[in-house]
Amino acid sequence: MKNKSKILSAPYTVWMVIFILVPVLLVAYFAFTNKSGEFTVENILHVGQYSNVFIRSIWMGAAATIISLIIGYPLAYIISKMKAKTQNVMIMLIMLPMWMNFLLRTYAWMTLLENNGLINRLLGLFGIGPFEMINTSGAVVLGMVYNYLPFMILPLYSIMTKIDNTTLEAARDLGSNSVTTFTRVILPLSMPGVRTGITMVFVPSVSTFIISRMLGGGGNLLIGDLIDLQFLGNAYNPNLGAAISLVLMVLILLCMSVFNQFGDEEEMEGMLL
Amino acid sequence: MSKTVISLKDITVSYDGEQVLKNFNLQIKDGEFVTLLGPSGCGKTTVLRTIGGFVAPETGDVFFSEAKITDIPPHKRELNTIFQKYALFPHLNVFNNVAFGMRIKGKKEREVKEMVTSMLELVNLTGYAHRSVSQLSGGQQQRVAIARALANEPKVLLLDEPLGALDLKLRKDMQVELKKIQQQTGITFIFVTHDQEEALSMSDTVVVMDKGEIQQIGTPTDIYNEPQNAFVADFIGESNILDGVMLEDFKVRFAGHTFDCLDKGFGRNQPVDVVIRPEDIDVISAENSQINGEVTNITFKGVHYEIIVDVAGFKWMIQSTDFQEVGAKIGLSLTPDDIHVMKKSEYSGSFGDYSTFSDEMEEDMILEEEAAESKEAEIEE
Structure with a gap:
């Protein structure tokens, strides 16, 4: 029995080794070597000078994640309470933009946000503006929220549909009004979805480079752009790029583990309350 | 004499245009063990949910100790429900499940602890306080649900087929236990079941229902010995x-x-x-x-x-x-x-x-069916 499952899992194991383990090891290798292939920690030390970029990336990623959560949570809850048929339609509508090319969607935002873009022209009709929207950090966060919101909604929605309605009835029966039902039952029961959603929005937001390049102009360089520059740009330095990637990976892991710790505590607290 | 604690007057309830309860009237006395008995779809659970506040009647009113509670939401009603599937909170352990209602009401933690301990004792679950509810068997979960409801010291306890998911032996034990708890606490129990034996052995009063109407109300002996119509006579025994x-x-x-x-x-x-x-x-x-x-x-x-x-x-x-x-x-x-x-x-x-019941009859029916089937087959060919 055990042998059989081993044989069956062999292709996946091979796949994972080739496409996940080996690349990670390669990144680590490049990060700790210089151009001539000698061991060095200089690249890692070098990363320090970009700390402002790291802080900006994490800050923007966090902002996008929080905004996505604020928008996504109520929306997922409302959808989960709809009739089964309406639910399917709503979920499809949420997925629909994802069928379109990522670049195209972000381009569309450019034309909307430009100084003489659609929004400013529309506002101009009422004598308001023009506002400078493109090439701001706000535009980058907006792009992140727009592109990654479905990744927040879907896990929340799927966990919320699993909350048994009789559990909520039981809460009401035991004296909870809608507020306490939410804080003591719905919220703690949907925490796994919140955690998945946050991970799925935060991680790609922090490491994005297209969104910041297209909507952020030159002033909103993110880690993704920085790495991009080291491989494809004129700063060509794959070793430094690898080092930045490695640091980013560690930072994200740290962020997530801190957050998960916090989430667990929250759940524990919910239990004690 | 004990006074009426729950009273339903001319209640009508429909789901999707279909009448589930028709001008339903019922009075329940304080401290009674009342059972609503009937086949599935007879409206007995709807009666319970109307009392609990989860179903709003189209017409008619619900009274609780003379006060009209028709428009009062469930969380403000002084009664508690034991749900068919227990509906325990999966994110809370046994202790916190039982403590839920008291904490909502803002009771002191010391009181809560005392009450939970005595409730767990009442349902024979001492020592289980810190278990996760998902680790419990069906019977144990049921006891937690009972403790959780009783911890709020309700005047009336609504039980929606609470023993339906348990196996026969456990069900019999729980019947005895529920009856004992009811007698100890003096709380009015309104119990819904489709099991006539359960109804007869536990209740002070049995309400036999069918098609959204009461067929007969009486003591178990009355219902059994003096059925009012063929439905009651057939359904009970x-x-x-x-x-x-x-x-x-x-x-x-x-x-x-x-x-x-x-x-x-x-x-x-x-x-x-x-x-x-x-x-x-x-x-x-x-x-x-x-x-x-x-x-x-x-x-x-x-x-x-x-x-x-x-x-x-x-x-x-x-x-x-x-x-x-x-x-x-x-x-x-x-x-x-x-x-x-x-x-x-x-x-x-x-x-x-x-x-x-007769074998002969069954054989006849089988033969007839077979004959009909072979005929159909012939026609199809």
Whole structure:
């Protein structure tokens, strides 16, 4: 029995080794070597000078994640309470933009946000503006929220549909009004979805480079752009790029583990309350 | 005397245009163990949910100790529900599940702890306080649900088929335990079930329901011995229900003979339904009896045999501790006490014959079905 499952899992194991383990090891290798292939920690030390970029990336990623959560949570809850048929339609509508090319969607935002873009022209009709929207950090966060919101909604929605309605009835029966039902039952029961959603929005937001390049102009360089520059740009330095990637990976892991710790505590607290 | 604690007046409830309750009226006395009994879809759970506040009636009102509570939301009603699937909070352990209601009400943590401990003791779950509810068996989860509801010291406890998911042995134990808890606490229990035996053995009052209407309200003995119509007679226990004519007070004619009975107050020659419980019938020799027939089937049930007797085409069921040979001619003996006369109702004629019990009948039916099937097959070819 055990042998059989081993044989069956062999292709996946091979796949994972080739496409996940080996690349990670390669990144680590490049990060700790210089151009001539000698061991060095200089690249890692070098990363320090970009700390402002790291802080900006994490800050923007966090902002996008929080905004996505604020928008996504109520929306997922409302959808989960709809009739089964309406639910399917709503979920499809949420997925629909994802069928379109990522670049195209972000381009569309450019034309909307430009100084003489659609929004400013529309506002101009009422004598308001023009506002400078493109090439701001706000535009980058907006792009992140727009592109990654479905990744927040879907896990929340799927966990919320699993909350048994009789559990909520039981809460009401035991004296909870809608507020306490939410804080003591719905919220703690949907925490796994919140955690998945946050991970799925935060991680790609922090490491994005297209969104910041297209909507952020030159002033909103993110880690993704920085790495991009080291491989494809004129700063060509794959070793430094690898080092930045490695640091980013560690930072994200740290962020997530801190957050998960916090989430667990929250759940524990919910239990004690 | 104890006063009315819950009262339903002219309640009508519909789901998707279908009436589930029709002008439903019910009074429940304080401290009573009341059971709503009926087949699935009879509206008994709807009655419970209306009392609990989860269903808003279209017309009519719900009263709680004389006060109208029709428009009061569930969380403000002084009653608690035990749900069919227990509905425990999966993210909380046993202790916190039981403590939930008290904490919502802002009780002091010391009081909460005391109450939870005594509740867990009441339901025999001492020592389980810090278990996760998902680690518990069905019976244990049920006890947690009971403790959780009782911890709020409700005046009325609503129980929606709480024992439905348990196996037979556990169900019997829980029946005894629930009854004991009810007697200890003096809380009014409103219990919903489709299990007539459960209803009879636990309740002070049984409300038999069908098609959104009350068929009969009474003590378990009343319901069993004096059913008001063929539905009640058939639903509660086994019954032979025969067409009869009430000749005059204390005289009824059925199965081709006239019998003395204890019933009166019917019109002269009024058509009636006659109920005879299988365990009341005595088996005598065929020659000495007015009613005699041939045994067509016998089933051993442990305590007794279930004997099906064909008397001039009508199949009677008899429960007797004596074995009878299939094919034997036997006589049935009835005393006036065994006969119960009911008014005709919409249910007359739909219950009471045990034809489907006989093997012979089943064989006939199978043969007929096969014949019909082969005919269909021929036509298709």
